Amino acid sequence: MSAQTQSMTIGELSRRSGVSVKALREYTDLGLIYTLGRSPAGYRLYTDDALWCVRFIGELRGLGVTIAEICHLVDALDNDSGPPVGTRLAELLRRSRQRLQRRISEYTQILDRIDEFESEHRDHLAADDLSWAGDPHRSTTGT
Numbered sequence: 001m002s003a004q005t006q007s008m009t010i011g012e013l014s015r016r017s018g019v020s021v022k023a024l025r026e027y028t029d030l031g032l033i034y035t036l037g038r039s040p041a042g043y044r045l046y047t048d049d050a051l052w053c054v055r056f057i058g059e060l061r062g063l064g065v066t067i068a069e070i071c072h073l074v075d076a077l078d079n080d081s082g083p084p085v086g087t088r089l090a091e092l093l094r095r096s097r098q099r100l101q102r103r104i105s106e107y108t109q110i111l112d113r114i115d116e117f118e119s120e121h122r123d124h125l126a127a128d129d130l131s132w133a134g135d136p137h138r139s140t141t142g143t
Contacts, residue, residue: 007036007045017054024054030071031078032057064096 014021027033028044033053036045060070069092076082118125124132 007039007047008051009039009043009045011043013046013050013054016051017058019054019058026067027054027057030067032067032070032074060092063093064100065092069095 008016010021010024013019014024017024019027024033025044028035033046033050035050036047039045057070061067073085073088073092076088077085082088121132124130
């Protein structure tokens with residue numbers, strides 16, 4: 001560690017990044033961020049490089065890239081095999097887009113079903129009448 005390099009504890013990295021200590025431990029255990037080792041008191045120590053990595057992970061997560069995908073990306077970069085990083089990242093973003101489009105489609109279908117349900121049962125809902133659902137406590141037959 002050079003004289004210019006400042007170290008920080010996991011708590012400080014958490015405060016500076018806004019990421020929980022638990023998540024930072026997971027990132028460390030997965031090899032996504034590296035420590036300088038441990039302090040004499042046993043705390044994990046990190047540099048600003050770790051802060052950059054955590055922010056980059058957050059950016060990727062915000063784009064829908066999974067932790068598993070980020071791990072594969074980092075692993076491939078560490079092994080220096082396969083396509084360039086830009087190509088790999090573009091593929092991850094394509095997959096994320098597909099996942100999101102599927103979710104949007106599923107949510108759109110749910111919204112359509114809600115609209116249909118409300119349309120079919122508007123009078124019952126307004127009257128607080130659940131007889132359409134077979135409510136055993138209320139019956140519109142035989143008053």
